[in-house]
Amino acid sequence: MSNILITPEALAALIAEGAPVRVLDVRWRLDRPDGRPDYLAGHIPGAVYVSLDDELAAHGEPADGRHPLPDAATLQAAVRRWGIDDGDTVVVYDDLKSLSAARAWWVLTDAGLADVRILDGALRAWTAAGLPLDEGDVVPVAGSATLSAGRLAQVSIDEAAELAASGALLDVRVPERYRGDVEPIDPRAGHIPGSINAPTTGNVDEDGRFLGPEALRARFTAAGVDAASPVAVSCGSGVTASHAFVALRLAGFAPTLYPGSWSQWANHPDRPVATGPNPG
Structure with a gap:
């Protein structure tokens, strides 16, 4: 098992032995962003509920995207409210293939917590x-x-545009949104020109567990990721891109995250848009 993932059995053992572990319930999905009712109905013993919309994201202008990264002071206050001390092991989970838990992993790891597991x-x-x-x-x-x-590592909107031309910018949304067939929430449909569609749901098996490193590496290599060139990930608003970031790390790559993702790009009318199944 990697130093990013933890099994249920290993987590149960940590809890049973009284280890300094804090469990965070990060249930969220686009059609039901408030996971608290599900949390109250049943959660891992000792788990604290975390609101992705309110505690793992900021709220700015549309041009910032739907889920900008939280500022340091706000995040630190939330982390302390969740009962986390320096040196704690933090385990994050959700109920949907770790898609939102990965956002918590990214934010907390970026913020300097030393041992965050999914x-x-x-x-x-x-x-x-x-x-x-x-x-x-x-x-x-x-x-x-x-x-x-x-x-x-993360990239800005300008750096994402450059990387789409000079390296690999993966768009990990579902194919119909990448192609521009549908767009349920953002103001324009399509994708960043040059970006490659690689839906992050393909990075887990039928049980929602991440594929092994070799399988993940083969998948990303087939999509056009080259270890000698930079690779960044984007999605709708930076949430599921964190999931692909984790998958790339598990595969041995060194990815960067485009936090603004399509929700930021689509709110800049001066930015070009590509449609259809090809990068464009």
């Missing part, structure tokens, strides 16, 4: 292992973690 297989893997759930809310004792952002 529960591989998400909540489904925990319950499939016969492990228990608790109901209701968890209000932890405030923590004292100190954050310092900037540990992971």
Whole structure:
């Protein structure tokens, strides 16, 4: 197991032995962004609910995208509210193939927390292992973690445009949004010219667990990723791009994240748009 992922059994063992571990429930999806009702109905024992929209993202102008990265002070206050101290192991999970948990992993790892893990297989893997759930809310004792952002690589809108021409910019949305057939939320349909479609849902198996490093590497290589050239990831608003970032790291690549992603690009009318199945 990598130092990014953790199995349900390994997490259960950490909890049972009283290790300094904080579990975060990051349930979120585009059609149901508030995961708290599901959290209250059943969560991993001791898990604290985290709102992706309110605590793992900022709220700016449309030209900033739908989920800009949170500022350092706001994030540090949230991390302490979740009960996290320096040196804690932090495990993040959701109920949808780790798509939103990966956003928490990216934000917290970038902020300097030293040991952040994703529960591989998400909540489904925990319950499939016969492990228990608790109901209701968890209000932890405030923590004292100190954050310092900037540990992971990211690109701006201008750098993303350049990288689409000089390296590989992966657009990890579903094919119909990449092609521009549909666009349910952003003001324009299509993709960044030069970007390559590589849906991140293909990075996990039917049980929601990440594919092995060799399988992931083969998948990205087939998509056009070259270890000798830079690679960045984008999606609708920077959430599922974090999932692809994790997959690329597991495969041995050194990716960068375009946090603004399509929601930022589409809100800049001066930026060109490509449609159809090809990069353009």
